[in-house]
Amino acid sequence: MSISTKYHGEMEVAQEEIWHFDSGIPGFLNEKTFVLLPLEDNPLFQILQSTENKNLAFVLTNPFYFNKNYDFKIDEGTLEQLSLQNEKDVAAMVIVTVKDPFEKSTANLQAPVIFNLSNQKAKQMILTQTEYKTREFIFQQLPASKG
Amino acid sequence: MLVLTRKNGESIQIGDDIEITVIGIKGDQVKIGINAPKHIEVHRKEIYLEIGQENEQASTGLANLLNILPKKEK
Numbered sequence: 001m002s003i004s005t006k007y008h009g010e011m012e013v014a015q016e017e018i019w020h021f022d023s024g025i026p027g028f029l030n031e032k033t034f035v036l037l038p039l040e041d042n043p044l045f046q047i048l049q050s051t052e053n054k055n056l057a058f059v060l061t062n063p064f065y066f067n068k069n070y071d072f073k074i075d076e077g078t079l080e081q082l083s084l085q086n087e088k089d090v091a092a093m094v095i096v097t098v099k100d101p102f103e104k105s106t107a108n109l110q111a112p113v114i115f116n117l118s119n120q121k122a123k124q125m126i127l128t129q130t131e132y133k134t135r136e137f138i139f140q141q142l143p144a145s146k147g
Numbered sequence: 148m149l150v151l152t153r154k155n156g157e158s159i160q161i162g163d164d165i166e167i168t169v170i171g172i173k174g175d176q177v178k179i180g181i182n183a184p185k186h187i188e189v190h191r192k193e194i195y196l197e198i199g200q201e202n203e204q205a206s207t208g209l210a211n212l213l214n215i216l217p218k219k220e221k
Contacts, residue, residue, distance in 0.1 A: 007213060023188075027199030028206075042218050058205055059212070077185040097205040102215050108205070111198045126190055126198055134201040139217075 005049045006057035008037055018051060019115065019122045022081070026111070026124060031056060034122070045096070048113070060093040063107060066138040074114060078125045082116040091115040095124075097135065106135035 002012055019034045028050075037047040044065065050056035063070045074084065084090060092114055094107045109132035115122045151159060158168040164184050171178040181189050209215060 025202055026195060027202040039213065039216070042216055045216050056206055058202070059216070077188060080185045095202065095205045097201060098209055098212055098215055100209060100211070100215050102217055105215075108198070108201055110194075111201075124198070124202075126188070126194065128190065134197055 001051075003035070003049070003051045004054040005037065005047075006055055007039075007047055008049070011037075013051070016120065019048075019120055021122050021124070023123065026126070028056060036060070046093070048093075048095075059096040059098055060113065061096050061107065063092065063094040063109060063112065063138070066107070067109070067136075070109060070132075072112065072127050072130065072132070074125065075128070078114055078123055082114060082121045082123055083119055084114075084116050086118070089116050089118040091117055096139075103140050104137075105139050107138050108134045109136045109138070110134045 001015070002010060004010055013035050017035055019036065021032050021034060023029070024031055031050045031053060033051045034048050035051060037049050039045050039047065044061055046060045048058040048060050074090070078084070092112045094109055094112050097106045097108070099105045110130060111124050111126045111134065113122060113124045153159065153169050155169050155172050158166055160166055164182075165187065166182040168180040168182075169177060170180045183189060
């Protein structure tokens with residue numbers, strides 16, 4: 001199908017590439033289908049683009065790259081909602097609130113986005129017992145390039 | 148809004164499978180226990196709202212966003 005995107009113009013996406021957020025995302029409960037789009041020349045970040053709403057797109061990053069100690073447990077409700085059975089099917093990313101300059105950007109470590117790679121289901125999971133906040137400064141020191 | 152008065156230890160049943168119990172009362176704080184099916188998400192209201200607000204802010208983006216993101220050096 002053809003979709004309009006915020007940062008990538010018009011593009012074709014295959015049905016099997018679509019991520020299903022069956023309960024939407026807090027603040028956008030009616031948005032249930034997204035695609036993950038890579039950024040050219042920038043493997044650290046990806047765009048989570050709504051397939052229905054051109055203007056709805058989030059910047060996502062791998063939190064473990066910027067904060068090696070980041071740690072949380074996937075709650076049973078999320079395991080059930082995503083039909084998650086195998087640890088190897090899990091991917092987790094966090095939403096970045098981008099600011100200029102970039103060092104002032106924050107990541108939402110309190111509500112990581114969990115993906116089930118085996119069935120294309122995903123969900124933003126709100127951690128209940130956690131010290132992590134919605135605005136964590138994790139970009140002040142970028143990790144050294146690994147080549 | 149339906150308003151019910153409950154004492155410490157008493158419960159409220161919502162539908163067939165949600166139970167809310169007053170676990171303790173201390174000053175102006177009430178400790179509440181919630182039994183609900185796993186697909187029902189339970190959150191502190193202000194945190195749930197905060198996540199939504201942060202998502203709205205994060206999705207607003209910046210016109211030159213793609214130029215602000217640091218590129219990984221090759």
